[in-house]
Amino acid sequence: EAQVTQNPRYLITVTGKKLTVTCSQNMNHEYMSWYRQDPGLGLRQIYYSMNVEVTDKGDVPEGYKVSRKEKRNFPLILESPSPNQTSLYFCASKRDRSYNEQFFGPGTRLTVL
Amino acid sequence: EDQVTQSPEALRLQEGESSSLNCSYTVSGLRGLFWYRQDPGKGPEFLFTLYSAGEEKEKERLKATLTKKESFLHITAPKPEDSATYLCAVQAGGNTGKLIFGQGTTLQVKP
Numbered sequence: 001e002a003q004v005t006q007n008p009r010y011l012i013t014v015t016g017k018k019l020t021v022t023c024s025q026n027m028n029h030e031y032m033s034w035y036r037q038d039p040g041l042g043l044r045q046i047y048y049s050m051n052v053e054v055t056d057k058g059d060v061p062e063g064y065k066v067s068r069k070e071k072r073n074f075p076l077i078l079e080s081p082s083p084n085q086t087s088l089y090f091c092a093s094k095r096d097r098s099y100n101e102q103f104f105g106p107g108t109r110l111t112v113l
Numbered sequence: 114e115d116q117v118t119q120s121p122e123a124l125r126l127q128e129g130e131s132s133s134l135n136c137s138y139t140v141s142g143l144r145g146l147f148w149y150r151q152d153p154g155k156g157p158e159f160l161f162t163l164y165s166a167g168e169e170k171e172k173e174r175l176k177a178t179l180t181k182k183e184s185f186l187h188i189t190a191p192k193p194e195d196s197a198t199y200l201c202a203v204q205a206g207g208n209t210g211k212l213i214f215g216q217g218t219t220l221q222v223k224p
Contacts, residue, residue: 004156040216042216043202045212050210102159104149107154
């Protein structure tokens with residue numbers, strides 16, 4: 001089954017404790033993104049990657065890091081999480097940077113205390 | 114600045130009561146407009162892509178249309194299972210592949 005998977009699905013952590021949210025897709029897609037979704041603000045892109053070893057900032061990259069060492073994986077790293085990073089996070093992928101549909105993972109609900 | 118605005122924010126319908134959701138956009142060089150459905154706590158699920166004014170797409174009780182300034186998602190004879198948040202997104206010209214999302218319309222269909 002074609003899908004985007006994320007882990008963990010739920011995470012409660014404390015300020016400053018480094019964490020990684022994993023994302024993997026099995027569709028051989030070149031383009032992958034991370035979004036956060038907050039009430040009243042909608043979906044905002046954090047980082048994106050057009051291919052292996054090619055990443056760039058989205059609209060809200062502060063406090064986040066990403067890497068793309070393999071085509072299928074695109075982890076999101078929070079080096080020192082803060083409470084304002086409490087949010088619902090989605091990983092997404094699409095075939096390439098052109099105008100094709102994007103597929104989303106199930107989401108990771110992160111709470112930073 | 115590229116922008117997407119959806120209206121209404123929330124819509125309550127009785128089962129069988131048809132209606133439309135609106136997505137207005139201002140972008141430099143529209144390359145694609147996308148509709149997604151999102152259930153609470155889940156990832157958005159792709160519904161339609163529209164590429165040019167005049168284009169229409171249908172799927173079961175849903176029909177999406179596109180003009181040069183807006184898109185409509187028409188829901189005909191909705192059922193309670195159509196209750197969800199419907200998101201509109203646009204991809205403008207440029208080479209980032211970025212989608213710009215509206216804030217969504219939350220639809221509730223009562224039996």
